[in-house]
Amino acid sequence: MTYMVKKLSLPKFYFMFTATDFIPNPYTSTIENGNFEWSAPSNIALVKYWGKKANQIPANPSVSFTLNNCKTITKLAFSKKDTSALTNDFSFDLLFEGKPKEDFKPKIQKFLERVEVYLPFLKDYHFTIDTQNTFPHSSGIASSASGMAALAMNFMSLERKLNPEMTDDYFYQKASFLARLGSGSACRSVKGNVVVWGNQANIEGSTDLFGVEFPYTIHENFKNYQDTILLVDKGEKQVSSTVGHDLMHNHPYAERRFAQAHENLDKLIAIFENGNLDEFIKIVESEALTLHAMMMTSMPYYILMKPNTLQIINAIWKFRNETQIPVCFTLDAGANVHVLYPENVSEEVLQFIQGELVVFCQNGQYICDKIGSGAIAL
Ligand code: PMV
Numbered sequence: 001m002t003y004m005v006k007k008l009s010l011p012k013f014y015f016m017f018t019a020t021d022f023i024p025n026p027y028t029s030t031i032e033n034g035n036f037e038w039s040a041p042s043n044i045a046l047v048k049y050w051g052k053k054a055n056q057i058p059a060n061p062s063v064s065f066t067l068n069n070c071k072t073i074t075k076l077a078f079s080k081k082d083t084s085a086l087t088n089d090f091s092f093d094l095l096f097e098g099k100p101k102e103d104f105k106p107k108i109q110k111f112l113e114r115v116e117v118y119l120p121f122l123k124d125y126h127f128t129i130d131t132q133n134t135f136p137h138s139s140g141i142a143s144s145a146s147g148m149a150a151l152a153m154n155f156m157s158l159e160r161k162l163n164p165e166m167t168d169d170y171f172y173q174k175a176s177f178l179a180r181l182g183s184g185s186a187c188r189s190v191k192g193n194v195v196v197w198g199n200q201a202n203i204e205g206s207t208d209l210f211g212v213e214f215p216y217t218i219h220e221n222f223k224n225y226q227d228t229i230l231l232v233d234k235g236e237k238q239v240s241s242t243v244g245h246d247l248m249h250n251h252p253y254a255e256r257r258f259a260q261a262h263e264n265l266d267k268l269i270a271i272f273e274n275g276n277l278d279e280f281i282k283i284v285e286s287e288a289l290t291l292h293a294m295m296m297t298s299m300p301y302y303i304l305m306k307p308n309t310l311q312i313i314n315a316i317w318k319f320r321n322e323t324q325i326p327v328c329f330t331l332d333a334g335a336n337v338h339v340l341y342p343e344n345v346s347e348e349v350l351q352f353i354q355g356e357l358v359v360f361c362q363n364g365q366y367i368c369d370k371i372g373s374g375a376i377a378l
Pocket of ligand 1: 048
């Protein structure tokens, strides 16, 4: 007689984080002054985060490729205030490309207020935050993800001086947690190459509180995956992401959309493992169009794509049909198009971009980027 032996898979237990885990114990060290410098990259979502709950908790999980070339470099200089100067205010100067930039200050002020409970030293120091981007200013590429991630890394470097026993895991998890409080998608800019943010039952360790590296096998096809960003419209967006997220409250399709994001993320787990690019393309392009469909069906409704966005999408579909080259597009909350393709077809796709897509870019501008490994201490 034969018996079927069913293998018992025992559930693994993961530590469930809560926000209070990031409130530090009293510090064991002191530091008077110094400086740190970090670069943090931008990221491009494959499954989109669109809609949030209180405290920057996402309404659905998302997954992104961390980029390599589009990044923010931020230097943080700090000096301890003398006790007579201790007030109940934050004290910081903000420089952009070496020059004072007053209009960036309110965003930083708001960030400091949000994270103060997790970084209780913030009012003890005067800070100079000196920041620059590797991509052109007002290119329509959001710098909030890379910017908030770079700033969070610097604050964590300072906290590590005050608590030298800090583990690397805590350092990166808390950096991502803080970046999230600055700008949701920024939490996916701390690590590489594929980052998940938001609770997903089938992804061990995933959490709404910070981004985690995708923990399973990733097929060779995705190694050095390319992202060429076509700059269709470099102007200021008519509707900010903050307003867009907010319009997902009471949106007629919100619940179905949130469920779809979970389904798509589950499908991507298998696709990352088997490297099926046709299936990858279906999910990525559907996610991009769904994001924009949410904008078009909110109340008030709006459109961020431009005529040239559609021209590019149609040209990519035609090229893919004719050549069978697995190139696809995704969009973030704007008119620019991210053209995604595997490294082994780079030459053909770049030729296609230069020959047929550049005409749709503002001033013929585009940026060549690819998947990257996350924030770096400089
Ligand atoms: O991080 P926010 O609030 O700027 O929102 C970003 C939203 C999208 O870029 C459209 C999607 C995403 O997941 O990055």
